[in-house]
Amino acid sequence: MRLAELKDKLSLKSLNDVYDKDVEGAFVSDMVSDVMAGAKPASVWVTTQTHKNVVAAANLVDIAAVIVTRGRPVSDETLEMASRAELTILTTDLDTYSLVGKLHAAGV
Amino acid sequence: MSDEGQIMLRETFTVAGGDFSHAGRVSTTIKSMLKQIGFPSAVIRRTAIATYEAEMNVVVYADRADVTFEVTPKTIRVTLADQGQGIADLELAMQEGFSTATDEIREMGFGAGMGLPNIKRNADELEINSEVGVGTTVKITINAGE
Numbered sequence: 001m002r003l004a005e006l007k008d009k010l011s012l013k014s015l016n017d018v019y020d021k022d023v024e025g026a027f028v029s030d031m032v033s034d035v036m037a038g039a040k041p042a043s044v045w046v047t048t049q050t051h052k053n054v055v056a057a058a059n060l061v062d063i064a065a066v067i068v069t070r071g072r073p074v075s076d077e078t079l080e081m082a083s084r085a086e087l088t089i090l091t092t093d094l095d096t097y098s099l100v101g102k103l104h105a106a107g108v
Numbered sequence: 109m110s111d112e113g114q115i116m117l118r119e120t121f122t123v124a125g126g127d128f129s130h131a132g133r134v135s136t137t138i139k140s141m142l143k144q145i146g147f148p149s150a151v152i153r154r155t156a157i158a159t160y161e162a163e164m165n166v167v168v169y170a171d172r173a174d175v176t177f178e179v180t181p182k183t184i185r186v187t188l189a190d191q192g193q194g195i196a197d198l199e200l201a202m203q204e205g206f207s208t209a210t211d212e213i214r215e216m217g218f219g220a221g222m223g224l225p226n227i228k229r230n231a232d233e234l235e236i237n238s239e240v241g242v243g244t245t246v247k248i249t250i251n252a253g254e
């Protein structure tokens with residue numbers, strides 16, 4: 001599925017430009033090394049982590065987009081860094097459990 | 109046949125301890141250089157992950173490091189020589205889940221105690237030398253042919 005399609009299907013809000021990519025899976029974690037160890041390329045990274053360090057980490061393992069749950073605010077600094085790296089940051093008001101259920105139902 | 113001496117590319121970088129704003133920059137640069145050369149994506153990925161974990165350990169635990177990145181036709185080698193507190197018990201540090209990260213560090217998503225095991229898993233060869241109060245040298249070798 002394409003990222004733009006997933007965003008619409010799950011009513012996700014984008015905090016920067018949507019850099020449309022293929023989405024082939026999802027990985028849930030708030031620990032960066034866990035993502036390094038386990039996230040497959042083209043996954044969406046579901047997290048409550050909003051620190052700017054997520055940007056470099058996400059790009060190093062070819063994450064398709066970061067989805068921040070429970071509507072946590074993301075700083076302009078993080079968003080600027082993400083845009084420079086062409087990484088889409090999406091948010092939802094849902095908690096991680098509910099969002100992952102929806103991702104699953106959408107076929108991710 | 110040894111390919112020592114046939115260095116195709118050699119770059120040096122520095123990493124500043126505590127500089128979370130630029131953390132990951134060296135590994136990101138190395139990743140794009142390898143992409144440009146045209147290495148297989150699995151090789152690039154393993155190098156990127158191992159380098160990132162070693163770079164983050166410098167940012168979190170050391171004062172500074174000199175990083176050397178060397179590419180030969182057969183190997184990719186990244187050496188991070190830091191000045192800092194060093195590692196007292198390397199065997200313990202290598203164990204998955206062992207971490208001395210503070211709560212502040214954990215809030216940023218680090219301190220799972222998975223960095224060194226991730227380096228070990230992704231590198232074909234790993235050599236770590238450390239002296240308490242002096243620093244740590246991490247030498248990562250990746251075989252370029254997948």
Ligand SMILES: Nc1ncnc2c1ncn2[C@@H]1O[C@H](COP(=O)(O)OP(=O)(O)OP(=O)(O)O)[C@@H](O)[C@H]1O
Nearest residue numbers: 033165169194201207208218219220221222223224
């Ligand atoms: N360059 C270094 N200098 C000093 N101590 C280090 C260095 N690298 C690792 N350590 C020590 O080894 C421990 C384990 O490192 P490791 O990278 O496996 O986990 P972590 O950094 O604590 O957590 P994570 O990497 O999962 O975010 C660290 O908590 C730290 O005590």
Ligand SMILES: [Mg+2]
Nearest residue numbers: 164165223224
């Ligand atoms: Mg670490």
